[in-house]
Amino acid sequence: MVPWLGLDDPFPPVERALGAMSGAPGLLAASADLLPWRLADAYRRGIFPWYSDGQPVLWWSPDPRMILVPDEFKVSPSLRKTLKRVLREPNWEVRVDFDFAGVMRACAQSPRRGQRGTWITAEIIDAYSALFRSGHAHSIETWHDGRRVGGLYGVAFGRMFFGESMYADVSDASKIALAALVGHLREHRLEMIDCQQNTSHLASLGGREIARSAFIAHVRRAVAEPPIPWQFDKGALARLAHRGESAGPHGNGR
CATH class of the missing domain: 3.40.630.70 (Leucyl/phenylalanyl-tRNA-protein transferase, C-terminal domain)
Structure with a gap:
């Protein structure tokens, strides 16, 4: 289950990202926002956003990298x-x-x-x-x-x-x-x-x-x-x- 991040929720540990056998390996979390402070925090943790129009913001940390x-x-x-x-x-x-x-x-x-x-x-x-x-x-x-x-x-x-x-x-x-x-x-x-x-x-x-x-x-x-x-x-x-x-x-x- 991919966690949904509220405004003040921290990112989960990257080890909780979906594994290779899932349909979306590396998917860690989702959120409604792409605020600059959250984006900066993501990069400092080795996480990045990748999603399309009409989707929530999807946050990823794939393994391997x-x-x-x-x-x-x-x-x-x-x-x-x-x-x-x-x-x-x-x-x-x-x-x-x-x-x-x-x-x-x-x-x-x-x-x-x-x-x-x-x-x-x-x-x-x-x-x-x-x-x-x-x-x-x-x-x-x-x-x-x-x-x-x-x-x-x-x-x-x-x-x-x-x-x-x-x-x-x-x-x-x-x-x-x-x-x-x-x-x-x-x-x-x-x-x-x-x-x-x-x-x-x-x-x-x-x-x-x-x-x-x-x-x-x-x-x-x-x-x-x-x-x-x-x-x-x-x-x-x-x-x-x-x-x-x-x-x-x-x-x-x-």
Whole structure:
């Protein structure tokens, strides 16, 4: 039985979420509201909302949990070439927190394979925008010729980043934003990005699953740490783009 949360009710322990044999593995609780304070409390506990229009707010903590370790991010040869072009050509830009609500709306309008409609409703946009105004949500945006062509958004507490959604209007635009995020988090030694649930796309970029118990233990430590700064560092993206490259056949640059 999934508990219904009244206005002042705390979240149940994540171990009480529905198991793998249920029809909704990871479902922990439901509520009528998506208030910013409850949303912030959820993330600090490794819980996130996911529901559709016409449903109550559904709160989830799946087991296992999909994560991306920044040092394990896979830069394919084609993405490496793209990142070098972005760094080299002035008509490409990466911006942080320039158009957060616009990124959310673009993610909501982006078609998803196997999905009808979107879970990023007006209520979701309002709640996450409140977290953005308080400094706990961020967008990483890819711009080309003065137009936003891709990006992602997520939630940050302490030294933990919880990824939410991404979109691309042109090829690789979302991967550029993700690479910029990974480069930034590597510079500040963040150990983990929450990706929530397993997808083949995330796995191709280096994402993997870990046990919920390990994930929650890390979140409890990470969210208690001081927050990191948020701005685009071109050098961090350059270091990521060149990571693992050989200097030459003998490693001497010739």
